[in-house]
Amino acid sequence: MKLLSRLISDTESRNLPDDRLLTGWGRTAPSRATVYHPSSIDELASIIREPHRRGLIARGLGRSYGDPAQNAGGSVIDLTAMQSIHEIDLEAATVTVDAGISLHRMMQLFVPLGLFVPVTPGTRYVTVGGAIASDIHGKNHHVDGTFGNHVLRFKLLTSSGNVIDVERTSQPDLFDATCGGMGLTGFILTATIRMIRIETSMVLVDTERIANIDRLLTKMVEDDMRYRYSVAWVDTLAQGKALGRGVLYQGNHQNVANSEGPPELEGPKRSRLSVPDLVPASIVGTMTARAFNEFWFRKHPRLERESPEPLSAFFHQLDMVENANRVYGSRGFVQHQCIVPDGREDALRWILELLSRDRVPTYLVVLKRMGEGNGLLSFPVAGWTLAVDIPTGWTGLSALLDTIDEIVLDAGGRLYFAKDSRMRPELVKPMYPDIPRWREIADRHDPDRRLASDLSRRLGLRGS
């Protein structure tokens, strides 16, 4: 009896809300919230029925860089306890899963069945709910579009307690407003996703060192369409003729026909390495960054064709060590991700020149060509996206990024809410001209504006 009662109290205590400081992956601008951990839809529904003084917002694995899954002084609902699989249809290659499940778990379960997630970002530790709310993209955006493009339907629990079956055709408004809506339309409960069929768990990768930005852009325009996956790493500290030199990675899933030996279908494993929380903020300066960039450029072969790599090695280099975000030290870092439309390569070049001129200590700069976008608050538009990690302690960061934002705005581009932690609120409307319509839809389903996050407050996303 004693044991039983202890077991019961243990389960209960696990579900109790707790007050916690939260940050995003960039570890900046912490704020305190009451975090709830529902393990069922009923529990979630009853939490939502309670009054919440400063609103509520869903949180998954906290991989957004800024503040969309924080709610200062309010309530944050951690949905990662809900990660069931409801249905697998091997013929249609669709799965129905809880929103709290991670892409990591999905790969572990579904890769052995020959199904791969349709879109994966640089980390597989994101939830399906977060993937929809940020309408994430991956190395295959130019071919496959965003995560939202592969969602057939989802169930949404609104702030007033209604469960709505949202299908692209029957509820187009709510569907589009939720994909990229940063969790501000409701709580995604389950989603049905069309997966990609794969024959092996290997990717055939072409790797090439490219001498400068002009060649990189030309090369990506020329042959991106021959690859399902394509992304470039850029050395922003290189100068002069080497400005924007980089390494281009392009790949396709390996088929049985072109694999030697028996085909492998193996899901990813969790990394055992972790970065300790001890890195001093002072070591991430320009010198270290230059040394790293030089090393990373030289480490790659000039040209390598069809090298087979496991899925996780190709897609998730960031996941090789846990807590990789700690390498930037205790002050954290900002990831700036912008997109400029096709034809405005001049803006891209200008941004690279600024980063190079100011000797900004960057390590992970990623350039990717994007296909057509989805509208409302979804980030991608046809063009070029550049993502830059910069440690927060770097002097002049704020002013430099504001200047870059102006260039992006002038080029008709925009910034990515899943990465943002510092943009000017005035830029939201010119960058996302569909926002008035998004606000109407969000207000229709959350009329009392109970859904709120630090991001929505900081940028005034819900409007006045």
Added chain:
Amino acid sequence: MKNAVGSVQSALIIGGDSDIAFATCERLVRDRLQRLILAGRNVENLESRASALKAVAPAVSYRCLDLDVLDFDSHEAFTSEAFADGDVDLVIVAAGLLGDQARDEHDPARAIEVIETNFTGPVSLLIPIADRLVDQGHGTIIVLSSVAAERARRSNFLYGASKAGIDWFSQGLGDALHGSGVGVMIVRPGFAKTKMTSDLDIPPMATDADAVADSIIRGLRRQSEFVWVPGKLRWVMAILRHLPRPIFRRLPL
């Protein structure tokens, strides 16, 4: 909300007529500030400060609130008023009175005024303000202390004692608020050339309101807990703090 690089969108200034506070506001309104509340004894002065800022940043909304730091009973109501329009991301306590050491050390009423303006009054305000910030789950408090808080000096120990009081209170408050999302930053300027010190001779390593404001902004960007202006004063004071008294007493400080 504050952002990842320490920019704030709303600020409350206690002692809104202070030169250092004004110089800091000039920088804040050019950055992300949307709402500024200036509080102080003389609303006319506050309004002229606000209109000077408005010339730089017309889109910011300005509010001037009447506040007597010595009227402790009014502080709860004042705090409610200051937070009535929404979250306050940043509170700067800049109210201060230098006094006249030679005169005040023989005049208890004036001595008490220095202590209450610099220490008791700010404590009486910071308690309800800190509670509001904890409720909103985020915020930064900046307290203007002084290098005079580091060691008692013959020439200004009344002012020094009051600043030591508020400095120690703020350090403890910072620890009490650790983990609440609210941070406390203590600023210790050396001699700053402002209207407060306009009658005094300028000693070496003197600073001014603009330099202090720049350091405050840098402190916000770096989430500093202590800011010395100029920065080297930290090391100078580390030595002076430990000098034997017979030697320290003879220094022309």
